Amino acid sequence: MESSIRIPGTSWNMKIYQLDDSYNGSTIIVEYIKGIHVMHQFILEKEGSLEEIMRQFLERENLSIPDNRLQNFINLHSGQIYKFENKKSKQKKSTIKSMMNLTEMKDKKIIMMGLSGVGKTSMYRVVFEHKKWWDLKAVTPTEGIQQYEQTVNSLKDFKLYIMDFAGTHQDFKEYQNIPEELFPSTSALVYVIDASDPESLHDSVNKFAWAASQMSLYAPEGKIFCLLHKTDLASKVDDFQGMSDFIENSINGSRLSIQVIPTTVRNNTIFHAWEQIFKSLIPKSKTLNILAQTLKEKMGVYNLVVLEKRTGFAICSSSSLFDSEVLVGTFNKVWHQLGGLADDLELAGLQKITCLLGNGYLFLEEFAQNLIIVLISPKLELIDEYKDSLDQFKNEITKAVL
Ligand SMILES: Nc1nc2c(ncn2[C@@H]2O[C@H](COP(=O)(O)OP(=O)(O)O)[C@@H](O)[C@H]2O)c(=O)[nH]1
Ligand SMILES: [Mg+2]
Structure with missing residues (x-):
């Protein structure tokens, strides 16, 4: 050695x-x-x-x-x-081991599984890489056991790792040989089913039942989600209600608690689904919420929220005036789109967004590189007037989460 x-x-x-x-x-x-x-x-x-x-x-x-x-x-x-x-010998070695090594206790590992072509990689691109659904044509099928593994946020106490597992029958066969390498310390299994392809439903659900049972064995604390995806292509709403029931009944034999969520990359359902997944893993900090609430009252603004830039995950908010679910994929999407526009126009990096609304202002500003503060305020001057308090608040948040 x-x-x-x-x-x-x-x-x-x-x-x-x-x-x-x-x-x-x-x-x-x-x-x-x-x-x-x-x-x-x-x-x-x-x-x-x-x-x-x-x-x-x-x-x-x-x-x-x-x-x-x-x-x-x-x-x-x-x-x-x-x-x-x-x-080195030519023998094939497992790529899985290497990704398991990357995950530490404080990390949240999320496994994405599902048959080939159900939309896992596309979903990842839309939610975490801010791609539009019409840009997805270029997605190539995921090959081998695992295409990539990504840290999707920048928060120190809850790093999210997402693993996109390829879904051919051969891949599943391989997984079935080594569940003990795949499932331990998984925080969430996100199993994706194509709602527009009823023919594959039985096969898909069988594999889901297997994956769910392995979760109960190797990661009993982990959450299980089933995304009934491509609902934009499913002909009737009834169809996926029926599918949903079928999936739940098939898995319930094992008395596991699973959550079935209909999604499509073509609208916000995909962001709502991931917000639910995040929420189940990383509860917002009460202390930081109180800080936000206190500052909101001091400044006299309507609302104050801090988001992690990449995921749009709400780190804290001043109240539940609006659900943070509307924030995911909305404010950070706006940010990324305007940022992209600035790039296209060869302008320097985006720093702030101010919008004049009928009854006030919407104000977004990036800080500490990875965070965005969102203020909804009756007057824009409040932001200058309380600059010191805002700076102090940003410092506290940065210290706590980055
Ligand atoms: N209509 C529709 N097509 C989708 C949706 N999500 C993914 N797709 C398409 O499904 C195909 C397979 O997607 P891909 O992400 O490669 O699937 P994976 O094998 O599960 O990773 C691609 O052509 C995507 O554009 C969706 O919500 N609606
Ligand atoms: Mg793929």
């Missing part, structure tokens, strides 16, 4: 070594060590991905190393990996 290497400018060590095991073949492991503890372990999938792993590690630990120094460090140690790569 190799000895560990000090990472420049940090109190961390890195260790790269090769592990042989009969199941996975030969694997290169990269570990990050603090003191005597291995805090992160990654499997190096392909040559050249040391940089990717390094960057993930730095991001997770909130560390930064100047780019040239980082590059030097990587170049220096890539040679070692190259030697290992050359020796």
Whole structure:
């Protein structure tokens, strides 16, 4: 085994070594060590991905190393990996293990499963990459066990990881051989069924029943959602009510609690569904809600909300005047669209949005890079007048969540 290497400018060590095991073949492991503890372990999938792993590690630990120094460090140690790569046996190894290693206790792992072509990847693109449904034609079918795994937000205490599992019969067969590698520590299973394809319903529901039973075995605390998707193509509303009942009855044999939600990428149902999924995983902080409420009263604004930029997830809000559900995919979508427009026009980054309405103003501003504050106010001047209080509030939120 190799000895560990000090990472420049940090109190961390890195260790790269090769592990042989009969199941996975030969694997290169990269570990990050603090003191005597291995805090992160990654499997190096392909040559050249040391940089990717390094960057993930730095991001997770909130560390930064100047780019040239980082590059030097990587170049220096890539040679070692190259030697290992050359020796590596040709045996296929599991890609699943590597993604499991990325998830820590505080992380929320969400698994997306469902037959091929039901719309999982498209859904991901629309909700988390802010694509429009009409841009989706370019989506290529997900191949292999897993196409990607993404952190979808920037909040320190509840990182969401979403895993998009390919859904051919062959893929499911593979999953059925290794449920113990897939399901443990899963916070939510999101099973997607194509509501426009009644022919595949039985098969789809059978696989769902299997996945749900594995959840009850390996992740009994995890939530189970079933998205009845592409409802825009289903001919009658009755159809999916019937499907919904059928799904619930089929799964209920196992007395699991599941939630069936009709969705389509063509309207807001998709955002509402994901808001429900988020809510079940990360309750809004009471303390932060109180901060928001206090500031709202002090300023005399109608409402005050803070959103995580990428997901639109509401971190706190001053009241339940409007449900935060309307916010997901709405305010952050507006933000991303105007931001995109600014890019297209070659204007510098978007900083604020102010809208004059019939009876007041809507004001959005980005702060701390990943958060958006939304104010609904009778007068725009209030925002300047209470600038100090607002700054203080933003600081508190940043400290608490980033
Ligand atoms: N009409 C309609 N088509 C959809 C919807 N969601 C996805 N699709 C289409 O379904 C096809 C398969 O989607 P994809 O995301 O690749 O499915 P996956 O295999 O489950 O990842 C693509 O052509 C999408 O454009 C939806 O809500 N309505
Ligand atoms: Mg896919």
